[in-house]
């Protein structure tokens with residue numbers, strides 16, 4: 001299977017979906033634990049077969065459904081192993097990003113051992129993608145990191161749903177102005 005490394009626009013949320021997406025959100029850890037969906041801070045597992053999520057996630061259902069529909073249409077022949085959902089919503093200071101590491105570095109989400117794709121969408125500054133940085137050879141532990149200060153990047157508009165290989169280098173964008181940012185990532189991991 002060839003793995004495309006460029007980010008691709010899937011679609012843009014409509015006005016109503018945008019309003020829903022940006023509403024205040026709180027992880028309901030108790031419900032997630034009860035449903036055995038709990039993984040850790042920000043990240044939860046969606047059961048791959050039925051894609052079930054608690055009701056408290058309803059504001060994100062349109063974006064999630066669009067990503068699942070697209071992914072299963074283009075890769076329905078692959079055996080899905082797990083699907084991970086990350087949601088971040090917080091105030092970000094000017095010049096900072098929602099990422100823990102500094103803004104100077106881009107990274108890969110995958111070690112390349114198996115096919116993995118991810119979808120991102122946010123309401124304030126899209127993820128920055130660096131498709132020109134060649135992916136590391138498969139099975140490099142925990143993926144790569146690259147210094148990207150002054151390097152050209154590919155970005156999208158707010159509320160654009162974007163699809164990429166998890167080998168594509170990317171970073172959470174430094175915010176030109178401080179503000180609230182809601183970010184969603186959905187990752188599909190396939191069996192080797």
Ligand SMILES: [Fe+2]
Nearest residue numbers: 107108109170
């Ligand atoms: Fe990432």
